[in-house]
Amino acid sequence: MKETPLIPAGVKRCSKWQFSIWMAAVTAVLLWGVYAMFLIWYKGLNQTNMNDAYGFALWIWADLAVIALGGGAFFSGFLTYIIGKNELKNIINYAVIIGFICYSSALLILAIDIGQPLRGWFIFWHANVHSMLTEVAFCLSCYFAVLTIEFIPLILENPKLDKKPFLHHLSHNMHGIMAIFAATGVFLSFFHQGSLGGVAGVLFGRPFAYREHIFIWPFTFFLFTWSAAAFGPCFTILVTKVTELITRKKLVKDSVYQLLAKISGWMILTYIIAKTIDTLYWAFVTAPSKGFTLMDFYASSTYNIGILFAEIVLCGFVPGLILITKRGRENSFLLMTAVILAVIGVSLNRWVMVLQVMAVPLFSFNDWYAYMPSWQEVATTVLPVAYGLIVISLAHRYLPVFPQEKELNPID
Amino acid sequence: MKEKNDHKHANRYGMVIDLDKCTGCGSCMVGCYAENNVPFKPDETNKLDSINWIRIFKLTNKKPYPDTEVCYLPMPCMQCDGIGKHGHSPCVSVCPAVATDYDYDTGIVSQIYTRCFGCRYCMAACPYHARKFNWWDPVWPADMEKYLSPNVSPRMRGVVEKCSFCFHRHQLAKDKAYLEERKELEEDEYQTACADACPTGAITFGDLNNKDHAVYQLKNSPKAFRLLERLETNPKVYYLTSKEWVRRAGDNYLAHEEPGKLNHTVKEHH
Amino acid sequence: MFPFCFEWAWDMGHIVFMGGLWYALSIIGAGLTFAIIKSIFDSTGGGHDNHDHGHH
Ligand code: SF4
Ligand code: SF4
Numbered sequence: 112m113k114e115t116p117l118i119p120a121g122v123k124r125c126s127k128w129q130f131s132i133w134m135a136a137v138t139a140v141l142l143w144g145v146y147a148m149f150l151i152w153y154k155g156l157n158q159t160n161m162n163d164a165y166g167f168a169l170w171i172w173a174d175l176a177v178i179a180l181g182g183g184a185f186f187s188g189f190l191t192y193i194i195g196k197n198e199l200k201n202i203i204n205y206a207v208i209i210g211f212i213c214y215s216s217a218l219l220i221l222a223i224d225i226g227q228p229l230r231g232w233f234i235f236w237h238a239n240v241h242s243m244l245t246e247v248a249f250c251l252s253c254y255f256a257v258l259t260i261e262f263i264p265l266i267l268e269n270p271k272l273d274k275k276p277f278l279h280h281l282s283h284n285m286h287g288i289m290a291i292f293a294a295t296g297v298f299l300s301f302f303h304q305g306s307l308g309g310v311a312g313v314l315f316g317r318p319f320a321y322r323e324h325i326f327i328w329p330f331t332f333f334l335f336t337w338s339a340a341a342f343g344p345c346f347t348i349l350v351t352k353v354t355e356l357i358t359r360k361k362l363v364k365d366s367v368y369q370l371l372a373k374i375s376g377w378m379i380l381t382y383i384i385a386k387t388i389d390t391l392y393w394a395f396v397t398a399p400s401k402g403f404t405l406m407d408f409y410a411s412s413t414y415n416i417g418i419l420f421a422e423i424v425l426c427g428f429v430p431g432l433i434l435i436t437k438r439g440r441e442n443s444f445l446l447m448t449a450v451i452l453a454v455i456g457v458s459l460n461r462w463v464m465v466l467q468v469m470a471v472p473l474f475s476f477n478d479w480y481a482y483m484p485s486w487q488e489v490a491t492t493v494l495p496v497a498y499g500l501i502v503i504s505l506a507h508r509y510l511p512v513f514p515q516e517k518e519l520n521p522i523d
Numbered sequence: 524m525k526e527k528n529d530h531k532h533a534n535r536y537g538m539v540i541d542l543d544k545c546t547g548c549g550s551c552m553v554g555c556y557a558e559n560n561v562p563f564k565p566d567e568t569n570k571l572d573s574i575n576w577i578r579i580f581k582l583t584n585k586k587p588y589p590d591t592e593v594c595y596l597p598m599p600c601m602q603c604d605g606i607g608k609h610g611h612s613p614c615v616s617v618c619p620a621v622a623t624d625y626d627y628d629t630g631i632v633s634q635i636y637t638r639c640f641g642c643r644y645c646m647a648a649c650p651y652h653a654r655k656f657n658w659w660d661p662v663w664p665a666d667m668e669k670y671l672s673p674n675v676s677p678r679m680r681g682v683v684e685k686c687s688f689c690f691h692r693h694q695l696a697k698d699k700a701y702l703e704e705r706k707e708l709e710e711d712e713y714q715t716a717c718a719d720a721c722p723t724g725a726i727t728f729g730d731l732n733n734k735d736h737a738v739y740q741l742k743n744s745p746k747a748f749r750l751l752e753r754l755e756t757n758p759k760v761y762y763l764t765s766k767e768w769v770r771r772a773g774d775n776y777l778a779h780e781e782p783g784k785l786n787h788t789v790k791e792h793h
Numbered sequence: 794m795f796p797f798c799f800e801w802a803w804d805m806g807h808i809v810f811m812g813g814l815w816y817a818l819s820i821i822g823a824g825l826t827f828a829i830i831k832s833i834f835d836s837t838g839g840g841h842d843n844h845d846h847g848h849h
Contacts (some may be wrong), residue, residue, distance in 0.1 A: 154642050155680045157658040162571035166643035226641020226681025233620040233640045238794050240810040242646050244619040278835035284828040316613035401753045401777030473650045475772050476582045485804050521637035621800045
């Protein structure tokens with residue numbers, strides 16, 4: 112094969128043609144998103160279906176969701192480098208790549224979402240340190256820098272780049288101090304994941320979102336951090352499994368999956384118990400003190416009480432319980448069901464904390480607000496997915512992402 | 524959000540709107556559009572992205588004829604004081620770029636158009652939907668640009684705007700008082716455009732901290748209430764009504780709760 | 794973000810928030826600088842580090 116110098120030694124990759132066709136297809140989708148993105152930058156946010164009642168919509172949900180799902184990177188990093196779960200070294204590379212994609216997407220979406228993109232830097236320069244969004248912006252950007260730093264050594268391991276002595280040493284030295292970067296990443300993640308929860312939780316004008324505070328942080332602050340750590344690894348597992356399915360080979364040993372799934376399971380279970388307590392307190396203490404009953408918040412046909420059930424029981428307790436039991440984890444059908452439910456669950460939680468917050472009427476003389484995204488919003492939300500597929504494809508083809516791949520798939 | 528210590532002498536401008544007097548004629552809205560260069564769209568079918576700094580809601584008691592009653596409720600920005608202390612307004616506390624600020628001298632929540640970068644977090648925070656986003660660049664019909672007020676800067680696409688209690692009028696009055704070597708403004712020296720425009724005199728404007736201003740007495744009337752008071756937004760716009768159902772519509776109550784008879788956990792903070 | 798921005802105040806909020814931020818940034822910066830400088834030394838000055846080849 113002509114490409115061999117670029118492809119890591121000892122592994123097999125699909126043919127150039129197959130790869131090119133796949134990339135062309137994904138790039139076409141990407142270009143659709145890029146077109147919509149420029150349309151929005153050029154013509155403004157009137158290209159969306161947002162309105163004054165729905166100022167936060169699909170994008171902010173996408174932002175919150177990808178950041179929660181990208182939480183696998185910081186939590187696996189924490190487990191690998193700080194707790195010392197060496198087993199996870201076999202999946203951490205991929206977790207970092209997925210995190211990198213998620214966070215770069217989140218930053219891109221934010222850049223599309225603001226009304227005056229050229230003034231985006233005001234959020235740093237004129238920072239209001241009391242705003243949750245300021246904290247999000249700072250920690251998000253810093254953590255993205257950390258993820259880039261974690262990604263670089265892997266890129267430098269590409270056989271061609273590795274031949275250059277400086278790059279070879281750089282990769283080695285960066286690996287050497289990775290624990291420091293990982294620890295910084297955990298610190299930053301703790302705050303921005305939390306602040307994203309805080310974004311909704313501090314809105315004392317919105318009783319659906321508002322939660323009581325511990326010191327300056329609303330309960331949602333802790334719930335968001337916790338849920339990102341709990342559900343993020345499920346997304347890592349899901350993406351890795353799908354990659355295995357597409358490449359038709361085993362990339363990570365089962366024991367690695369089992370370990371990550373088990374930790375994730377316990378995190379989900381404890382999270383969902385905390386979430387249940389939070390929900391009960393909110394429903395029976397916080398909301399009534401402001402004149403609302405629980406059912407006032409679920410009185411629309413779209414946002415009915417089924418959503419709460421889906422989020423807490425179906426996509427919370429169920430995956431949590433499956434993953435903590437050995438039998439559940441080891442059965443590949445149950446494992447997949449659990450991780451898929453978990454990914455849906457955390458995305459649903461973020462959806463509710465953004466879109467339902469906007470939908471609930473506050474005055475008895477107002478009705479529920481409805482919103483349906485425009486194609487431009489959909490296209491720009493699909494854009495990061497296409498971009499992610501491209502990055503993953505390139506990384507898988509040219510970088511030694513999975514340390515166990517050679518062992519699991521001997522070529523001759 | 525820097526705090527000043529001399530709260531005692533600070534003004535706290537506010538408004539009292541008598542719903543028993545309001546006919547829903549819309550003059551306040553017209554006055555506001557003209558005064559503040561508020562832009563409008565060529566097609567205003569979709570009211571959810573219309574810009575207005577004060578708008579009128581039509582409330583009904585939902586009873587069949589002949590018991591039907593209607594009430595018109597003008598709603599500007601409430602210039603919320605927020606929980607606990609001045610300045611923790613729902614919107615001011617969330618703006619990441621300090622593009623909306625609480626003025627401790629007047630109690631007015633400002634909006635800095637050139638600082639706002641359009642994240643719309645403040646809109647999500649405001650329970651009164653008082654904040655409007657400029658989804659388009661403003662376009663005025665031919666010649667109308669000549670009629671724009673030179674005292675209020677027009678806004679650009681991609682930023683949020685809202686009622687300022689005609690803050691430019693406060694500045695002009697202050698300038699005049701300064702030249703005349705006075706510190707305090709008279710009640711009639713600083714009035715908002717909507718209060719001026721209202722033909723029935725339903726809107727009274729003034730300093731809530733000043734015993735000589737009409738609003739000071741009015742706000743203490745047993746007929747007075749504020750919108751969504753239970754959220755602790757602490758608004759500086761009061762409403763007067765003699766009708767129980769109107770009062771009830773102004774906030775959220777559990778089935779057994781009676782407006783006005785709640786244990787007063789929600790207090791006005793000074 | 795900087796003390797010379799006009800909304801800056803030397804209050805608890807700014808000290809804690811910006812302190813945390815600059816602390817994190819300095820760690821990232823210092824780590825990166827260390828890795829780069831060490832790599833320059835490793836790749837130019839002497840080959841005593843060559844036993845590293847191939848393991849990470
Ligand atoms: S009414 Fe809305 S915009 Fe006005 S001060 Fe209150 S929260 Fe802010
Ligand atoms: S839209 Fe403007 S005023 Fe509102 S929070 Fe964002 S930057 Fe601040």
